[in-house]
Amino acid sequence: MIHNAPFFKINIFLILGILFSSLFEKQLIGNTYLIVLTLLFFVLIAFLQWKNTPTVLTTALLCTSVFLIGFSTFQFQKTNNILPKHKGVYLEITKVLSEKEKVKRYLTKVISIADEGLQSTNAKALLTFFGKEKLSPHSIVFVPTSLHSISKNQFPFMYDYSDYLLNKDIHFKVSTNTLEIIENVSYSFTFRDMIQKRIEQIFPSALYGISASLLIGDKSYLQKDEYQLFQQTGNMHLLALSGMHVGIIVLILDLIFFWRKYLNIRTARKLQLFYLPLLWFYASVAGFTPSILRAVSMFSILIIGKALYQKVNLLNLLCFISFCFLGYDPFLLFDIGFILSFTAVLFISVFPYWKEVGKLPYWKKAILSIIIVSILAQLGTISFTAYFFQYIPAYSLFSSILSGFFTSFMMYTGLMILVLDALQIPLDWLICSYEFLYFLFQKWLYLFKELPQLPLVNIGATTAFLLCITIYIKLNNRKLIGLPIVLMLITLTVQYITTYHQHQKTLYCYATKTPAFSFIDQSHIYSFLLRDSVNAQFEYETVIKKHQALFPYQETHFINMNQNKEVMEIQLNDGLIFQYLKPHFILSKKDSTLLKINHLQLKNQQTRIYPLY
Template identity: 25%
Template sequence: MHRYPFLRLLIPVICGIIIGDYLFFRSQHVWIQPFILLFICSALLLPTLFFLKKYSLRWLYGISVYICLFSAGAILTSWQLQQTSYTFPPSGAVYRAVITDKPEVKERTLLCRTRLWESRYLLSVAFPRKNILLYLPKDSTSLSLQNGDEILFSALLSPPRNNYNLGDFDYARYLTRKTISGIGFVKKNNWTVTCHNPHRSLRQMASKCREQILALYIELGFQGDEFAVLSALTVGYKEELSEEIRKSYSVSGASHVLALSGLHIGLLYGLLLFFLKRRPFNTVGVKIFRIAIILTTLWGFAFVTGLSPSVVRSVLMFSLFAFSEFKTGKYISMNTLAAAALLMLLYNPCWIFDVGFQLSFCAVAAILLIYSPLYRMWKVNNRIIRYFWGIVTVSLAAQTGVTPLILLYFSRFSTYFLLTNLFVIVLVTGIMYAAVAMLIVSSFPTISCFATTIVEKLIKTLNFTVRRMEQLPFASIDNVQIHPLEALSFYLIIMLCLCYLQFRKAKYLMGMLICVLIINSFWALRMFIHF
């Protein structure tokens, strides 16, 4: 832990966020004041202990830092969740809102993510500035709505409530963490468009750019599953993915490639490093030029994909990796990863509850900790075999890091994930690079047709491979239910195992056995309750 100071700072922040979230949903307006007082006291104590410079009080300084960070995490979480809470009028009111994302077509309605600008109820006028989910009746008028349109509507809005058809899933808490303040259903003839695209925020311009790329894909002849997979891989648009293709990727263990995040940004980052590292000089000027090119390309890619939260998180993480390489000469380290997580959580503490955020950081952390020891277990001289051995070890390391979370959230384990990723990662890499080339040459019909054919063949091969893996016997183990404490115990076992392999101390082995005992106790208790 002493080698990773940012990791030591990250842990109390995460604990504070979890406690702040728990207490908010228990009592929304009571617990933030004690945390503010605790933060002020610990912050005032820090400079006093620092200037005393007494070695015997070093533990008190460390505790004060941890309390300060813990309180900061709880305060930020409570404040953000309180900003989301809003009391809507008890009956129908008139609202003015702006559509903030591309409307999503449902079976009978059109889902619009909107931001309220103004509300009028009786004689009062308010400016709530809150995000809401608005369901409009599906007709020719609503289907013509676009991102950025301003609408005027009359409806009864209400805070998010749990849908008991979803079982144990807390839908209200999920939406609140996503800064959604309310939900409303608008009847036919109770809404109208006041103007088109009056508000052009950066996010809306990015979404418009993504829509233009999707239109270009259709113009180039992509359709069906090929269009859906290409849209998900390159610009993160997953609305066209059918349930059949989603299930195929999930069962085969390849669903992670459909979520535009760390893997795809990592491929782009690796391509940039491959070309930029070929410059013969390594002076400060060359390093600054290299970082400028990397940051411009990564954030440009984030812009054309609509600035979705998962892509922004991944780009921010790799931007910090680029700065780390400039400062230390190392591309990625656990300390840099912890610093990226800390900055992201200070910006938006509710990201810690996002499944994509958890999967991304656990996968990268596992690769950093496990990949090198695994890769060195077999020394391969052949270049081609060494490349595939690298894919196998990276896949095994990443799967080790995300398996407890996958079991916790999805209750499924894909048994052929190694075999699947051996083919899928190679194909996705080819698709990403070929798609970039296709977009670059899209203005040249002859070359564009050739590039389009290559991309289409690669996507068909990818879908065929995934479906074949899905059809293999025992392709997945389903309905594996685990408790969050069991998932935490699994991660403790992984960490203690790594510590034991490195330091060979009995206390780590004892800790592993205690975690195994805890997991077995949970299973025994669940079986006892079930029977």
């Protein structure tokens, strides 16, 4: 299949170009030179094609050109991550991340910084606000404090929120208790908001969370126990709108247009073109997420190709869509949703028996397709799920066998409820059926949740990539036996080295407002937090506990001090001193006998200090 998918190979060089460009914080080559160089390569390719030059040179030039496209597009869209000293900053709210009672988080665009003169910039920043006011997108605020840079590799050996922000080209963060609202833009309701309001009014409160997740992709209303149930059983992807949900929409449309089979083939295929506006309307309701855009784009091209009697290679189509997306926004390469969505479909597209499945009767084909898609999606994403979320659902392959059916039936029933509600037809019996389906779905998932679970895992990016490649090669070519075995051995070796370094005797200093640090000793983690700030408990819950979860034995010590004291010293061992000079803290080596903490024995040990977010 790969031999018939030229965009698969082209995509590899585009991705390599983006990855290579991401290694450098500063611009290596001027934008003008990059454009001229890329155009020159394309001119050479056209000339060689005209002269019928051997394809090896032409292919090499084409691959180099695509590599330069990836390199240049990423470099063009990088924002300036160096700002002069400033006392305040003007921010425009671009996205609401979370709005809880005590803590609110927003993605923002830096409009200008306040220093001796007002300087404009195009940087992006994460705003953490501890106030009561809620901010709407496009609102402009002034924060009377300076931006702080987000450092790379803040959590060694694991993926954390700082990596996520940097991969979104967000290089700054700012936390504040007060801000000045310069312009508060009133929120304008969209059709998606109207549907969300109807869902809230139609469905009982116990069904609101699952209904909002399946129908419009909003998981924020799920109860904590519901969220944990789907997460621990490896079915969280069912709640994130993606290709599976778009496929369900297509199946529903096929059922509505069942009478097409009584028409001639040419007319029946052209009638499928009416699906296109409905699919793109659904994409707008779902918020145009990368996974939804990928799925709707692929289905649109498949439908058009079918109507025009053109055969479409699914793998080539997937890579073509990926090429277009990455060419437009290269930062999507580091987006979790993009990675999981495209990896899942990649594994689905290389399944060698789709032709045999397509020859089955309609209902058998639909049932078997749901099972196969669920299992292949789990196989494709399991390595990256472990890397991003530090968790491997042990029974996901088994729970997904029926989970796909429950998701399909619930989504079909939920859409029918919305349609009948718009027509003002009584819904009580249908809502009862929907509630019973969800009850059975939960019972099915609880069977797997009650089984013994794997502990939290911590694999590196290299391990995740090698594991994904190993599974892909084994699935795509069953005749290759030696190569997957060698790759698996390399994967295990890399992971062993990562785990070994992770558990070395090390001191971690967290880049939190509250002075905090942890000492690692094999399987033990001893954490120390200075209780001098109102944010101490919040930072303990959001930062330190996440780090502690990677170790079986955990201890936490809150250090109290007199609030009137501006300076404090704690002797961690015979030579290492923790010195607190309000509001900053440092670690240094000098003689002191103020306080002895016996947990930290660092004699003759190399001390590694990492700043963590």
